Amino acid sequence: MVSSEESFRFAPIPILIEDWYPLKQWVDGIKAAGVTDLAAFLDEHPDVIEQLRLRHSFVDANDATIELFGASSRDEFFDAARSLLPASRPSNAQVLQAIFDGAKSCQGERVLKTFDGRTIPIVWRCSLPEEDDKYRRLHFYAFDVTEYKQNSDRLQALRAEMAHTARISLVGQLAASVLHEVSQPLSSTLLSIDAAISWIDRSEPNIAEASSALQAAARWATKTSEVSQKLRTFIMRAPVRPAMNSANEIVEAVLFFLGPELAAKGIRIMKTIDPHLEVFADRIQIQQVLGNLLANGLHAIEGSPSDMRRELSVAVHATDPDFVQFEVGDTGAGISSSISTSLFDAFCSSKSEGMGLGLTISKAIVEAHGGRIWVTDSNPSGTTFCFTIPVENSRRSL
Numbered sequence: 001m002v003s004s005e006e007s008f009r010f011a012p013i014p015i016l017i018e019d020w021y022p023l024k025q026w027v028d029g030i031k032a033a034g035v036t037d038l039a040a041f042l043d044e045h046p047d048v049i050e051q052l053r054l055r056h057s058f059v060d061a062n063d064a065t066i067e068l069f070g071a072s073s074r075d076e077f078f079d080a081a082r083s084l085l086p087a088s089r090p091s092n093a094q095v096l097q098a099i100f101d102g103a104k105s106c107q108g109e110r111v112l113k114t115f116d117g118r119t120i121p122i123v124w125r126c127s128l129p130e131e132d133d134k135y136r137r138l139h140f141y142a143f144d145v146t147e148y149k150q151n152s153d154r155l156q157a158l159r160a161e162m163a164h165t166a167r168i169s170l171v172g173q174l175a176a177s178v179l180h181e182v183s184q185p186l187s188s189t190l191l192s193i194d195a196a197i198s199w200i201d202r203s204e205p206n207i208a209e210a211s212s213a214l215q216a217a218a219r220w221a222t223k224t225s226e227v228s229q230k231l232r233t234f235i236m237r238a239p240v241r242p243a244m245n246s247a248n249e250i251v252e253a254v255l256f257f258l259g260p261e262l263a264a265k266g267i268r269i270m271k272t273i274d275p276h277l278e279v280f281a282d283r284i285q286i287q288q289v290l291g292n293l294l295a296n297g298l299h300a301i302e303g304s305p306s307d308m309r310r311e312l313s314v315a316v317h318a319t320d321p322d323f324v325q326f327e328v329g330d331t332g333a334g335i336s337s338s339i340s341t342s343l344f345d346a347f348c349s350s351k352s353e354g355m356g357l358g359l360t361i362s363k364a365i366v367e368a369h370g371g372r373i374w375v376t377d378s379n380p381s382g383t384t385f386c387f388t389i390p391v392e393n394s395r396r397s398l
Contacts, residue, residue, distance in 0.1 A: 008060075008062050009062050009063055010062070010063060011062050011064060012064060013064060013141055013142070013143070014061075014062065014064040014065040014067075014068045014141070014142040014144075015061070015062045015064070015065060015139055015140070015141055015142075016058065016060075016061050016062075016065050016139075016140045016142065017058070017059040017060040017061070017137050017138065017139055017140075018056060018057070018058055018059060018137075018138050018140060019056065019057045019058075019059050019135070019136050019137070019138075020056060020095070020099075020135045020136075020138045021132065021133070021135040021136045022052075022055035022056070023052050023055060023056060023095075023096065023099070023135075024099055024132055024135040025132070026052060026055070027096060027099045027100050028132075031100065038093075038096060038097055038100045039093070039097065042089075042093055042096075049087050049088075049089050049092050049093065050087050052087075052092070052096075053086075053087035053092070058078060058081045058082075058085075059136075059137055060137075061074060061077060061078070065077070065142070068112070068114070068120065068142065068144065069084060069112065069114050069115060070114040070115040070116050070118070071115055076115075080115070084112070084113060084114075084115075085112070088110055090108065090110070091108050091109075091110040091124070094106055094107075094108040095108075095126065098128060099128060103128060104127065104128055105125065105126060105127045105128055106125070106126055106128065107123065107124060107125040107126070108123070108124060109121065109122065109123050109124070109145075110122060110124065112142075120144055120146055121144075121145050121146055121149045122142045122143060122144055122145060123142075123143045123145050124140050124141065124142050124143070125140070125141050125143075126138055126139065126140045126141070127139065157260075157264045185220045185221075185223040185224040186220075186224055188216075188220040188223075189217050189220040189221050189224065192213045192214070192216040192217035192220060193213070193214070193217045195209075195210075195213040195216075196209075196210040196211075196213035196214045196217065197210075199213060242280055242281055242282050242369070243280070243281075243282075243283070244278050244279075244280055244392075245278060245279055245280075245281060245283045245286075246275075246277070246278055247273065247274070247277040247278060247279050247316045247324055247326070248273045248274075248275045248277070248316070250279070250283060250286055250287055250290065251271070251273060251290065251314055251316060251326075253283075253287055254287050254290045254291050254294065255269060255271075255294075255314075257291070258291065258294055258295070258298075261298070262298065262312065265298065265301075265302065265310075266310055267298060267301055267310045267311065267312055268310065268311045268312070269311075269312050269313075269314065270311060270312070270313040270314070271313070271314050271315075272313070272314075272315040272316075272317075273314065273315065273316045274316060274317055274318070277316055277317070277318060277324050277391075278324075278391065279324050279389040279390065279391055280389075280390050280391065280392050281369050281389050281390075282365075282369070285365045285369075286365070286369075286389060288361070288362070288365065289326075289362040289365050289366060289373075289387065290314075290326065290328065292358040292359070292361070292362050293328040293362065293385050294312060294314070294328055295358075296330075296358065296359075296385075297312045297328060297329070297330030297332065297383070298312065298330075299332075300330045300332025300333065300334075300382075300383060301330055301331055301332045303332065303333065304331070304332045304333045305333075308331055308332075308333075309331045310331060311330075311331045312328070312329070312330050312331075313327070313328070313329040313330075313384075314326070314327070314328055315327040315329075318391070319388060321391070322390060322391060322392075323371065323388040323389065323390055323391060324388065324389050324390075324391055325386055325387070325388050326386065326387050326388075326389065327376070327384055327385070327386050328384070328385050328386075329377075329382055329383065329384040329385075330382050330383055330384075331381065331382040332382055332383060333380055334378045334379050334380050334381070334382065334383055335375065335378040335383055343359055343375065359373075362387070366387045366388070366389070369389055369390065370389075370390050371387055371388040371389045371390065372387065372388055373385065373386070373387035373388075374386055374387075
């Protein structure tokens with residue numbers, strides 16, 4: 001018959017026994033002192049986790065744990081346990097919060113470092129006893145998720161590449177459409193101008209023919225303008241369906257699609273959003289504006305030196321009783337002064353491959369909703385775009 005000691009020692013899952021009794025006493029103490037929000041308390045006292053770790057100790061480890069860390073013996077592992085498993089605010093706070101809440105179990109993630117320098121991502125789980133004395137031997141079960149993380153990272157990279165390919169395809173289709181529509185009137189304009197020059201350059205200029213050619217060129221130029229306006233209207237004036245929408249949900253939907261590409265490129269997203277804010281807007285069109293600004297920020301960061309901070313920020317807050325302000329910031333190298341005054345003009349782009357329509361379309365969408373869009377700041381450390389959207393149905397018809 002297998003003893004409980006043998007079951008623990010030879011279990012195929014890494015199990016680490018730790019003494020959390022002093023920490024349980026500490027949690028009970030701050031609750032008795034009137035602390036009701038542990039997370040806020042830890043934020044106000046950032047050194048607490050390190051201090052509490054000094055009261056904590058490792059009791060035992062099974063063979064699978066020793067193998068996981070690559071230790072040659074149990075003694076070697078325990079001699080280095082504190083350096084291998086230093087205080088971790090996210091991980092330790094999860095256990096403390098579960099104890100504080102009176103939960104029956106807790107779990108989390110952290111990355112372990114082995115004796116040979118490898119890093120291993122794990123998911124850990126622990127059951128919490130009712131009796132205080134049993135906190136002297138808390139069992140932490142570890143599950144190596146290296147393969148899962150690798151597959152997940154590959155999937156994220158694939159999704160990011162697919163999203164990027166889809167956007168490139170869409171831009172290509174739009175570019176082909178624009179070229180198809182305007183190439184004929186532009187060619188005719190140039191031919192008419194060439195004809196006018198030819199009539200004027202003769203030894204005896206034919207002013208009447210030259211004038212007629214220039215009039216034809218003017219008609220073709222007008223035709224080009226009309227075609228461009230129709231394309232602009234087609235792009236910008238999709239059917240508008242304004243309704244009350246959660247600002248937070250609009251942002252989250254955009255980040256859901258862009259998230260994989262941002263993660264694959266190592267760009268962190270920082271959000272500051274009031275979850276209660278609502279806007280009266282066409283959800284799809286506002287997502288188009290946000291998506292364009294975030295994509296521009298992504299490209300700005302990619303074009304910056306590799307040692308710069310790679311971060312995009314999204315903030316949403318109420319500016320007054322009538323409008324909600326969206327802010328999108330990046331840590332790119334800023335906008336060139338040569339185009340800063342014409343950013344929202346059609347076909348103005350800082351990217352050699354860009355068509356310069358994104359910000360023009362965004363401006364039209366925002367203004368159609370009764371808001372405005374602008375650059376609030378741009379310098380070598382980054383750029384921030386802002387736009388406002390009304391919080392309720394305005395008198396203006398969308």
